[in-house]
Amino acid sequence: MPDAIAQLVEKIRSPQFVRAVLSGQRRNLQPKYLRIDIKPVMLKDGVKLQIISSDGKKDFTKNVAADFDFAQLLNSGYANLLVDTETESFQVKVSKKDEALLSVSKVKLSRELAHDRQKQRMLAEGNQVFKALDMADILGRIKPSKMDKYKQVDEFLRLIDQTLNTPLISGDEIKVVDLGCGHAYLTFALQEFLKDKYKKVSILGVDEREDSKQHNEKVAAKLKIEAKFLAAKIADTPDQKVDIAIALHACDTATDDAIYWAVKNDAKVIMAAPCCMHELQTQIKESPEPWGLLTKYGLVKERLVDLMTDSLRAQILKLLGFRVDIVEFIGGEHTARNILIRAVKTGAAPSDLDKQRFHQLINDWQIKPYLANLLADELKAATQISRS
Ligand SMILES: C[S@@+](CC[C@H](N)C(=O)[O-])C[C@H]1O[C@@H](n2cnc3c(N)ncnc32)[C@H](O)[C@@H]1O
CATH class of the missing domain: 3.40.50.150 (Vaccinia Virus protein VP39)
Structure with a gap:
């Protein structure tokens, strides 16, 4: 587990980092939010990492520097950790025995740095209703279609x-x-x-x-x-x-x-x-x-x-x-x-x-x-x- 987390943190801090999603629940742990998204954004004072935490109804957004304690966040009870870079997708699934199963696949993604001043959505993407309607995937992301x-x-x-x-x-x-x-x-x-x-x-x-x-x-x-x-x-x-x-x-x-x-x-x-x-x-x-x-x-x-x-x-x-x-x-x-x-x-x-x-x-x-x-x-x- 610590090795997998360290690898993911390194990818989040790398200049090729595109996005990360934390979701699911590890056995006997109760993460504070339903889902957390992390992505790089360009602000006035340079590139920051934006953390969007969703409780299923509302999104809470904060921008942090690369030296933020991501290891602690990644270790805060989520069972599925996904980190995408421009060329690779790292997926960690934490088993019931608290073992990290890491899989890596090749992807081709582009890094979008524009500060996305998205309007506050009336219902968050991760809301249960969108999963029930098959509009969102298991991570609570709206399907492109x-x-x-x-x-x-x-x-x-x-x-x-x-x-x-x-x-x-x-x-x-x-x-x-x-x-x-x-x-x-x-x-x-x-x-x-x-x-x-x-x-x-x-x-x-x-x-x-x-x-x-x-x-x-x-x-x-x-x-x-x-x-x-x-x-x-x-x-x-x-x-x-x-x-x-x-x-x-x-x-x-x-x-x-x-x-x-x-x-x-x-x-x-x-x-x-x-x-x-x-x-x-x-x-x-x-x-x-x-x-x-x-x-x-x-x-x-x-x-x-x-x-x-x-x-x-x-x-x-x-x-x-x-x-x-x-x-x-x-x-x-x-x-x-x-x-x-x-x-x-x-x-x-x-x-x-x-x-x-x-x-x-x-x-x-x-x-x-x-x-x-x-x-x-x-x-x-x-x-x-x-x-x-
Ligand atoms: C284009 S769909 C829109 C569905 C939904 N209101 C939406 O916006 O996602 C139109 C729906 O109206 C239903 N419909 C059309 N005329 C109807 C009528 N006279 N009585 C009952 N249902 C009707 C059709 O069966 C269809 O499911």
């Missing part, structure tokens, strides 16, 4: 976090319904994120695919959490109490079904990231002048009508008493469709200008948005109430 998803989850949690400041969702319990949840990456991450803020987090994931339900129930069992999954059409989701309704990249009018369901069930927050949209594309044959130029070219028309669909969805929610903004949502397979409609119920009455703009757009373009049809009664009532 899942990095985009991880960033998408992070951005989504950031957007939700800003919204939770609303006094509408106070109290001990919060109920989330994810409509079109797929493999529920965002659903489980949201559950994990909310559990520190609320005593009870109830989750329902709805997807028409039976295999999604089965997959998600297995993940919930791995995480030992109570989350319900339903294999059903969004439109057939039973009515129930909901605080936050989310619908991320549910196809075409499924987003409208989700928004309708959320409004009908009195959701306080709605987060909808639309996906492909065909409904208005087929309704618009020609455009009122002077807008003819904008629908002359197929590609431009497609993008314009996508934006029109989302603007109308946002406006309908506004007319129904939601404060709405449309923000950029990174990730998603369609880069041009990385929009997220975020709506928070305030009950504010819409202005006459808002009503007028909505009616003028649908009249001038001779369109009937699917969501406006679904919510026809509610829209009529909202208009009547504000006129009286």
Whole structure:
């Protein structure tokens, strides 16, 4: 063991050092953190070694000089010690008998010295949820193929976090319904994120695919959490109490079904990231002048009508008493469709200008948005109430 540690320390201090990861637990020892990452960084006063310690929820970062006592750190109870240089990967596994098994393999890595001012992630890479979702490897590192998803989850949690400041969702319990949840990456991450803020987090994931339900129930069992999954059409989701309704990249009018369901069930927050949209594309044959130029070219028309669909969805929610903004949502397979409609119920009455703009757009373009049809009664009532 001491020989192996000495070898690893020498590699960490060498100019070829790329990264180190300490994880796992040695028999009868309780390391302070779940995982420790070490990497070289260039700071104002030269190259330092950055130690990032993660407890599974938060990362704690410190920068140290090369003469730091790495031997003590490496000996502080971790069972897996990985040290990569530009050309070799050293892996030490500590056996139950406290023997170090060292293996060395050839690698080709480059040393990245730029000081990575990474933003604090909402959930650390090493969080149990990412292992359960098979997004992270056994060392708790996000797999390269899942990095985009991880960033998408992070951005989504950031957007939700800003919204939770609303006094509408106070109290001990919060109920989330994810409509079109797929493999529920965002659903489980949201559950994990909310559990520190609320005593009870109830989750329902709805997807028409039976295999999604089965997959998600297995993940919930791995995480030992109570989350319900339903294999059903969004439109057939039973009515129930909901605080936050989310619908991320549910196809075409499924987003409208989700928004309708959320409004009908009195959701306080709605987060909808639309996906492909065909409904208005087929309704618009020609455009009122002077807008003819904008629908002359197929590609431009497609993008314009996508934006029109989302603007109308946002406006309908506004007319129904939601404060709405449309923000950029990174990730998603369609880069041009990385929009997220975020709506928070305030009950504010819409202005006459808002009503007028909505009616003028649908009249001038001779369109009937699917969501406006679904919510026809509610829209009529909202208009009547504000006129009286
Ligand atoms: C692109 S995936 C997105 C999954 C997940 N929301 C995410 O962002 O990772 C869309 C999911 O919506 C589901 N879906 C689409 N239309 C649906 C509908 N009308 N009812 C229920 N599920 C639907 C699909 O089966 C698919 O799993």
